[in-house]
Amino acid sequence: MPVVGVLLWATLLTLGWRAAHPKDHGFATPRVQLSFKELKATGTAHFFNFLLNSSDYRILLKDEDHDRMYVGSKDYVLSLDLHDINREPLIIHWPASQQRIEECILSGKNSNGECGNFIRLIQPWNRTHLYVCGTGAYNPICAFVNRGRKAQGFPPSQPGGRESRSTDSPLSPRPAQSKDYIFYLEPDKLESGKGKCSYDPKVDTVSALINEELYAGVYIDFMGTDAAIFRTMGKQTAMRTDQYNSRWLNDPAFVRAQLIPDSSERNDDKLYFFFREKSADAPLSPGVYSRIGRICLNDDGGHCCLVNKWSTFLKARLVCSVPGPDGIETHFDELQDVFIQQTQDTKNPVIYAVFSASGSVFKGSAVCVYSMADIRMVFNGPFAHKEGPNYQWMPYTGKMPYPRPGTCPGGTFTPSMKSTKDYPDEVINFMRAHPLMYHAVYPTHRQPLVVRTNVNYRFTTVAVDQVDAADGRYEVLFLGTDRGTVQKVIVLPRDDMETEELMLEEIEVFKVPAPIKTMTISSKRQQLYVSSAVGVTHLALHRCDVYGEACADCCLARDPYCAWDGSACTRYSASSKRRSRRQDVRHGNPIRQCRGYNSNANKNTVEAVQYGVEGSTAFLECQPRSPQASVKWLLQKDNSDRRKELRVEGRVLRTEQGLLLRALQLGDSGLYSCTATENNFKHTVTKVQLRVLSSRAVHTVLVQAEPPPRPAGCPHSPLPGPAAAPHSA
Ligand SMILES: *[C@@H]1O[C@H](CO)[C@@H](O)[C@H](O)[C@H]1NC(C)=O
Numbered sequence: 001m002p003v004v005g006v007l008l009w010a011t012l013l014t015l016g017w018r019a020a021h022p023k024d025h026g027f028a029t030p031r032v033q034l035s036f037k038e039l040k041a042t043g044t045a046h047f048f049n050f051l052l053n054s055s056d057y058r059i060l061l062k063d064e065d066h067d068r069m070y071v072g073s074k075d076y077v078l079s080l081d082l083h084d085i086n087r088e089p090l091i092i093h094w095p096a097s098q099q100r101i102e103e104c105i106l107s108g109k110n111s112n113g114e115c116g117n118f119i120r121l122i123q124p125w126n127r128t129h130l131y132v133c134g135t136g137a138y139n140p141i142c143a144f145v146n147r148g149r150k151a152q153g154f155p156p157s158q159p160g161g162r163e164s165r166s167t168d169s170p171l172s173p174r175p176a177q178s179k180d181y182i183f184y185l186e187p188d189k190l191e192s193g194k195g196k197c198s199y200d201p202k203v204d205t206v207s208a209l210i211n212e213e214l215y216a217g218v219y220i221d222f223m224g225t226d227a228a229i230f231r232t233m234g235k236q237t238a239m240r241t242d243q244y245n246s247r248w249l250n251d252p253a254f255v256r257a258q259l260i261p262d263s264s265e266r267n268d269d270k271l272y273f274f275f276r277e278k279s280a281d282a283p284l285s286p287g288v289y290s291r292i293g294r295i296c297l298n299d300d301g302g303h304c305c306l307v308n309k310w311s312t313f314l315k316a317r318l319v320c321s322v323p324g325p326d327g328i329e330t331h332f333d334e335l336q337d338v339f340i341q342q343t344q345d346t347k348n349p350v351i352y353a354v355f356s357a358s359g360s361v362f363k364g365s366a367v368c369v370y371s372m373a374d375i376r377m378v379f380n381g382p383f384a385h386k387e388g389p390n391y392q393w394m395p396y397t398g399k400m401p402y403p404r405p406g407t408c409p410g411g412t413f414t415p416s417m418k419s420t421k422d423y424p425d426e427v428i429n430f431m432r433a434h435p436l437m438y439h440a441v442y443p444t445h446r447q448p449l450v451v452r453t454n455v456n457y458r459f460t461t462v463a464v465d466q467v468d469a470a471d472g473r474y475e476v477l478f479l480g481t482d483r484g485t486v487q488k489v490i491v492l493p494r495d496d497m498e499t500e501e502l503m504l505e506e507i508e509v510f511k512v513p514a515p516i517k518t519m520t521i522s523s524k525r526q527q528l529y530v531s532s533a534v535g536v537t538h539l540a541l542h543r544c545d546v547y548g549e550a551c552a553d554c555c556l557a558r559d560p561y562c563a564w565d566g567s568a569c570t571r572y573s574a575s576s577k578r579r580s581r582r583q584d585v586r587h588g589n590p591i592r593q594c595r596g597y598n599s600n601a602n603k604n605t606v607e608a609v610q611y612g613v614e615g616s617t618a619f620l621e622c623q624p625r626s627p628q629a630s631v632k633w634l635l636q637k638d639n640s641d642r643r644k645e646l647r648v649e650g651r652v653l654r655t656e657q658g659l660l661l662r663a664l665q666l667g668d669s670g671l672y673s674c675t676a677t678e679n680n681f682k683h684t685v686t687k688v689q690l691r692v693l694s695s696r697a698v699h700t701v702l703v704q705a706e707p708p709p710r711p712a713g714c715p716h717s718p719l720p721g722p723a724a725a726p727h728s729a
């Protein structure tokens with residue numbers, strides 16, 4: 001008896017991460033939840049499990065032309081096959097030198113193994129080479145990596161051609177070779193990484209290599225106090241943000257850099273930086289602000305002041321908030337990741353950003369979407385101005401110098417000024433004091449697309465795929481969390497401004513849960529690549545068969561990648577014949593979609609016989625496939641020929657996972673059916689024939705079977721409640 005009791009309580013306690021209140025604001029339940037083991041069993045994922053003494057797989061660079069994924073981790077640069085990251089990985093071992101590691105340890109920096117060469121930058125350099133940088137045990141270093149397919153007649157022996165396992169001088173390159181690919185570090189082209197890569201591996205570096213010039217958001221000193229947006233390499237002068245000027249950058253954490261053209265005129269091209277930084281206005285404001293900043297690519301700095309410093313740097317606040325019931329906005333202030341969704345018009349990509357709430361009050365995150373039109377409007381609007389430290393920020397209303405501060409030289413509005421060095425001193429002086437725009441950038445529809453509150457995790461990353469389904473094009477969001485899962489989400493428009501969020505899947509993508517650090521998507525290959533401290537995984541964007549074997553399961557799942565093909569739930573492709581495919585993402589109405597297939601809906605009905613003893617407790621399990629389904633129990637008593645809805649009261653208790661019947665009576669015997677209804681579609685999930693045995697009969701059997709009774713006065717059962725043995729009358 002106690003054993004049954006333990007099992008029962010265990011079942012009730014494992015409610016764990018299943019939804020408790022699906023209707024709560026900011027709460028969402030996945031239709032399908034896969035553990036790492038279950039994901040493996042689907043055969044739709046690959047885990048990089050080549051044995052390396054590495055960690056912190058943070059940098060992913062996809063190279064679709066060569067079918068490779070370049071990965072940067074601690075002491076390693078990898079070139080992996082996009083189709084299967086375990087197939088013949090090419091490996092460059094690039095640790096810092098032993099001497100450098102010792103110096104680093106002596107300077108007291110190795111508390112968490114930071115004295116390694118953490119790869120933080122991998123950028124395409126030219127047709128044959130990559131540019132890579134690492135922290136170099138607190139002394140950043142950069143190098144060129146030769147990569148690509150072997151050309152016909154390529155010399156078989158590489159410069160410094162040694163086996164990848166050679167163990168001499170640690171800074172020497174270890175060429176990794178395979179039959180068709182070249183992948184090795186150029187031995188005599190090592191460079192200093194100062195201004196290209198941060199010293200501290202805990203600090204993220206963002207970068208963009210454009211026209212052989214490297215733009216990077218980094219901390220450029222050993223102490224990690226001097227943050228800057230830097231330009232190095234190339235023919236133009238080296239440039240940076242104004243040093244130790246907290247109006248420009250105040251303890252920033254860089255998230256992404258992205259070139260977005262402003263017009264067809266190349267001279268107008270701007271590089272956008274996404275970051276968060278400490279607020280200079282504390283304590284009246286949140287501790288952290290999220291920012292979008294930008295510079296002109298052809299900025300040469302000022303000639304009077306701001307020499308070799310950006311003279312076009314501007315920034316604005318990125319707002320992502322929800323109105324509370326009391327009218328006070330709840331802000332998600334800490335930008336975590338940005339995904340740039342390209343459109344037909346390269347000037348107007350759509351920007352998806354993930355934020356978390358910074359307060360200790362509650363844990364939450366949100367996804368907000370921004371348009372370039374809104375962003376440009378803010379940069380074309382008033383500048384923020386402050387008379388002095390104790391004044392409020394105001395829109396600047398004084399006389400505006402010409403050209404308007406932030407304008408690129410030689411562009412649409414300044415064809416005659418070829419360089420920022422030609423700008424009047426007033427423009428440069430104005431820029432130095434007014435890097436901030438007065439208005440903030442608000443998301444499309446002024447509200448987040450997705451919100452999570454009252455949950456014990458945060459979003460860390462976002463990637464978006466566009467999917468053509470039978471009833472239109474859908475944006476599918478893949479959201480990485482700090483507990484090592486990826487959520488696949490679509491947001492559907494409802495009436496008015498309302499939207500409906502559907503979480504299609506939540507998947508554990510690593511064996512050991514670790515916060516998702518980087519994600520990149522290949523629509524071409526229908527794969528999502530995910531990295532964390534513990535490794536790299538890639539998984540298919542869809543696993544249609546996990547939704548179930550019936551047409552109704554497939555239809556109710558409303559996954560735009562999937563459709564019912566007449567016999568199974570499979571990948572929908574817009575080009576295949578529509579008549580034979582059943583899909584209805586917007587309404588998920590199986591009554592209409594699955595006409596002719598409805599008999600399948602009850603194919604999965606579980607039928608069981610269960611025994612209970614009079615006076616004890618029985619638990620009847622019923623777990624509908626969908627957490628959104630509403631569940632009803634019907635009972636047909638043994639002595640009756642009518643089914644009636646079971647009233648949940650008194651001895652009868654409902655839980656997430658089924659029905660609890662306490663203090664069983666003989667009259668409780670009967671056929672219990674559990675039905676789930678979703679979108680007006682009803683089907684039976686379980687049927688249980690419950691047989692209640694009289695306690696007297698059971699007691700007689702027990703007395704005959706058991707060894708002598710325990711001494712009197714000893715409590716019957718260590719477990720309270722329903723697990724107690726039947727009363728010994
Ligand atoms: C792996 O790296 C750790 C520290 O980075 C080191 O202590 C250990 O000896 C290495 N193990 C092997 C097998 O190289």
Ligand SMILES: *[C@@H]1O[C@H](CO)[C@@H](O)[C@H](O)[C@H]1NC(C)=O
Pocket residue numbers: 125126127128129144
């Ligand atoms: C690419 O750059 C590397 C490093 O500067 C150089 O050695 C190589 O010749 C270049 N390749 C081409 C095709 O320009």
